[in-house]
Amino acid sequence: MTEDTVRLAKRVAEHFHCSRADATHYIEGGWVKVDGNIIEEPGFRVRPQAQLELQPDAVAEPAQAATFLLHKPSGMDAADAVQLVTPDNRSADDRSGFRFLKRHLADLSNPAPLETEASGLLVLTQDWRVKRKLTEDASRIEHEIIVDVAGAMIPEGLAQLNRSLIFQGKALPPMKVSWQNEARLRFAVMAPPSGLIAHACALVGLTPRAVRRIRLGRLPMAGLQPGQWRYVQDYERF
Known part of the structure; x- marks a missing residue:
């Protein structure tokens, strides 16, 4: 690190004339490019000459908690299955319109486990409401x-x-x-x-x-192929 670098959040706030909180939301939402690359870490260090770009449809809102439906292959445990959640494995049938963010992979829980040798529908979520539904109401799902x-x-x-x-x-x-x-x-x-x-x-x-x-519950695996995933949309309920 050199002395002339600054935190990206500070640079965005100064460059786009917004609050530091809004700058953080822009960055964590994947709306900011640095020298052509999307950077999602507010603490990323940038040089003064770095080129910043704020995407036209950017919104300064906290990123939503994500919930994924994944078709887990047989022989894979949940920890390994998380590694399948990459842009390349996203189902073409995902109509959520959600933007894939690295932060969506943080602190994922598996509230309705599958045995390792079983395959099929696996739920991975950051949303405490989904986790509570699938655990506290498990006897009714x-x-x-x-x-x-x-x-x-x-x-x-x-x-x-x-x-x-x-x-x-x-x-x-x-x-x-x-x-x-x-x-x-x-x-x-x-x-x-x-x-x-x-x-x-x-x-x-x-x-x-x-x-x-x-x-x-009410959510089918439908057309998800082994290893593919999609986002659960806001209106969908288990």
């Missing part, structure tokens, strides 16, 4: 899970799966289970604990080969 199975189901096995099961010493709410085809089951279940799907399949003589969550 339905998970739709598709399971490819091997083996032959025991007689009356489907009826057994649709009754309340005992798992880890607790009686669980009844699930809704149906065949999608001769080798694929659909489960609709509230707050499934880890290991439940494998346990349920084993009870009726089946072995799960692939487990994929395709819906969480």
